[in-house]
Amino acid sequence: MASQFYKKLIDNNTKWVQEKTLENPDFFKELSKGQQPPLLWIGCADSRVPPNQIVGTDPGEIFVHRNIANLVVHNDLNMLSVLEYAVNVLKVKHVIVCGHYGCGGVQAAMGDHSYGIIDNWLINIKDVYHNHKNELIKLEKEDERFDRLVELNVHEQVQNLAKTTIVQSAWKNKQDLKIHGWIFELETGKIKDLNIDMNTNKDLNKIFKFDL
Ligand code: CO
Secondary structure (H helix, E strand, C coil): CCCHHHHHHHHHHHHHHHHHHHHCCCHHHHHCCCCCCCEEEEEECCCCCCHHHHCCCCCCCEEEEEECCCCCCCCCHHHHHHHHHHHHHCCCCEEEEEEECCCHHHHHHHCCCCCCCHHHHHHHHHHHHHHCHHHHCCCCCHHHHHHHHHHHHHHHHHHHHHHCHHHHHHHHCCCCCEEEEEEECCCCCCEEECCCCECCCCCCCHHHCCCC
């Protein structure tokens, strides 16, 4: 039997369509014509971090890719396809990697418990921990290490974006494209900009720069 929650969904949709149409009678007509979002959002799959709601945008404004712990993994065909389409076809001007404090994926990566297949996905975060262990072990409290790893993980994923040929090609071709790292704070609803924007590959280590 369908739950009350499930039964409400279509009713909610009906109400939403009415509200949107009341605001702008042509809203859905315009929506159906096509999309030109200025932003690609790479976020965590966590249900508490819904991109459009937390930054107050409408349908058509954000192209979205979400996975556990907002990772940019270079052999993830799904992520690469989204990124390529967003950069080369939609010509987004911004890519935001948005992590969040209290991220279950990051927390799991800090421990030794095996959860199954996901362990292999989370190794990417264990690598981030390992690369920054000197900084992390100086933090006495587990909570502080957790918060810092959430930040370091976003930083790493922004770097990972910059290492792709997709992003480096766009920069080489003088495309207006900036990548950003943000953290969403569940306890306040506020976004913290880590101020790690990149719009060139000049700060990447030489080994990661392509001759495009
Ligand atoms: Co998360």
